[in-house]
Amino acid sequence: xxxxxxxxxxxxxxxxxxxEAVAALNRVDVFFGVEKGTAADELVALRRAVCERHATxxxxxxxxxxxxxxxxxxxxxxxxxxxWTAARAEVYEAMLRSExxxxxxxxxxxxxxxxxxDSILRVLAAVRSxxxxxxxxxxxxxxxxxxxLAAAHKVSLTQVGRPxxxxxxxxxxxxxxxPGVDDVVVMxxxxxxxxxxxPEGLTIFWGAYLGSPEQILVAGDLAExxxxxxxxxxxxxxxxxxxxxxxxxxxxxxxx
Amino acid sequence: xxxxxxxxxxxxxxxxxxxEAVAALNRVDVFFGVEKGTAADELVALRRAVCERHATxxxxxxxxxxxxxxxxxxxxxxxxxxxWTAARAEVYEAMLRSExxxxxxxxxxxxxxxxxxDSILRVLAAVRSxxxxxxxxxxxxxxxxxxxLAAAHKVSLTQVGRPxxxxxxxxxxxxxxxPGVDDVVVMxxxxxxxxxxxPEGLTIFWGAYLGSPEQILVAGDLAExxxxxxxxxxxxxxxxxxxxxxxxxxxxxxxx
Numbered sequence: 001x002x003x004x005x006x007x008x009x010x011x012x013x014x015x016x017x018x019x020e021a022v023a024a025l026n027r028v029d030v031f032f033g034v035e036k037g038t039a040a041d042e043l044v045a046l047r048r049a050v051c052e053r054h055a056t057x058x059x060x061x062x063x064x065x066x067x068x069x070x071x072x073x074x075x076x077x078x079x080x081x082x083x084w085t086a087a088r089a090e091v092y093e094a095m096l097r098s099e100x101x102x103x104x105x106x107x108x109x110x111x112x113x114x115x116x117x118d119s120i121l122r123v124l125a126a127v128r129s130x131x132x133x134x135x136x137x138x139x140x141x142x143x144x145x146x147x148x149l150a151a152a153h154k155v156s157l158t159q160v161g162r163p164x165x166x167x168x169x170x171x172x173x174x175x176x177x178x179p180g181v182d183d184v185v186v187m188x189x190x191x192x193x194x195x196x197x198x199p200e201g202l203t204i205f206w207g208a209y210l211g212s213p214e215q216i217l218v219a220g221d222l223a224e225x226x227x228x229x230x231x232x233x234x235x236x237x238x239x240x241x242x243x244x245x246x247x248x249x250x251x252x253x254x255x256x
Numbered sequence: 257x258x259x260x261x262x263x264x265x266x267x268x269x270x271x272x273x274x275x276e277a278v279a280a281l282n283r284v285d286v287f288f289g290v291e292k293g294t295a296a297d298e299l300v301a302l303r304r305a306v307c308e309r310h311a312t313x314x315x316x317x318x319x320x321x322x323x324x325x326x327x328x329x330x331x332x333x334x335x336x337x338x339x340w341t342a343a344r345a346e347v348y349e350a351m352l353r354s355e356x357x358x359x360x361x362x363x364x365x366x367x368x369x370x371x372x373x374d375s376i377l378r379v380l381a382a383v384r385s386x387x388x389x390x391x392x393x394x395x396x397x398x399x400x401x402x403x404x405l406a407a408a409h410k411v412s413l414t415q416v417g418r419p420x421x422x423x424x425x426x427x428x429x430x431x432x433x434x435p436g437v438d439d440v441v442v443m444x445x446x447x448x449x450x451x452x453x454x455p456e457g458l459t460i461f462w463g464a465y466l467g468s469p470e471q472i473l474v475a476g477d478l479a480e481x482x483x484x485x486x487x488x489x490x491x492x493x494x495x496x497x498x499x500x501x502x503x504x505x506x507x508x509x510x511x512x
Contacts, residue, residue: 115406139407150371151395163423
């Protein structure tokens, strides 16, 4: 039997992890990394910094997880993700068997919290359902980017008694501001979908590199600040080579 | 100038706070409590336990915030909340002026994370907009109940590329499972609204006292498990005198 921990590590550096996460980090024999692409170097370094700061009580090593090719322009997005999940489950099973001893403890560190648009739990569930490996999974929650966004702007994500929608840039671009809600948090938006929707009546709270010393915040009437956000986002991404950002779109409700 | 920290402390006991929250707890001169009602004793004790465990480097004291009466059966829920916010802003301003020295640091501890349906940021904003007190507010995010729910059930709150709605028991009871989404997290449900909606095609992931030793989890087809959840919820609440619970309703999407 092998144990795999999925640990939410927050985003702002080593101090945003929970004490529970610190305890979990000190159970780990092998940290499996899943970073890739141009952001790799700095993000890998941030992840290592979390381990170096906190995983201090036992020997451990780092293994880079293989990353099967993914169809980036598929006819069906969901189908492409399903195919990719199946491919990853196969290579992860082989990796866990060869890199993690029976009885050992491995870990995947999730930026923010694994509950929002993170693929690792789905892949591990697929590994388990393949049936070839006895795997015990534990999840340690962390502070997500959307909570760091709310904290940085000192706002609640919800208005009194009203629903909040969490969605993706892809969805916002395809459908505009969704009907039936007044608050929408957008994640995974690489194409500034906020700049292309009807801004009428909307306020935006935007943040990048949340919780880190490089944090950038912009808030205001969407029509007034959207160009500034697009420009600052592009400039920051060009300079650092990567960006992580998220935002809340709010239609303020008159409480009275 | 007075500083007020709003600190998310998670839910599962002293180990679910972040290192950032621990540092913040050690800046505090006065902890303001806002508990009330039948749950008071045990919840106050849990909050004190967090402070006793972590706020160890400076003297501090506890002050119970006054709680203006609230109309529990109002014609307009939003209006009643707005009136209550205004009344709390008035008494909180007086409390902060008399209990917190100029230059001092006060704190409100939020269960979970203050970004989801917590009133304290709204009340502090109302205090600031009254203009009578120079107040600097800082927010330290924490692990929310919905993340603890997802972690305990080892699931993501989101399905691939799909939106998630976060809403209240009141809304679910009034409108049923919302159109246009496949995943709905329900908070603030004191009346088991899940048991009264059409269960067709829905899975529920329910949890109470999340992250604590008394944690209770039930998951399954809504039609099959809803009666069990209602019964276990009632039994636990009767025994302990209070309950905190939340749940995810999911319409599983066929990825292939």
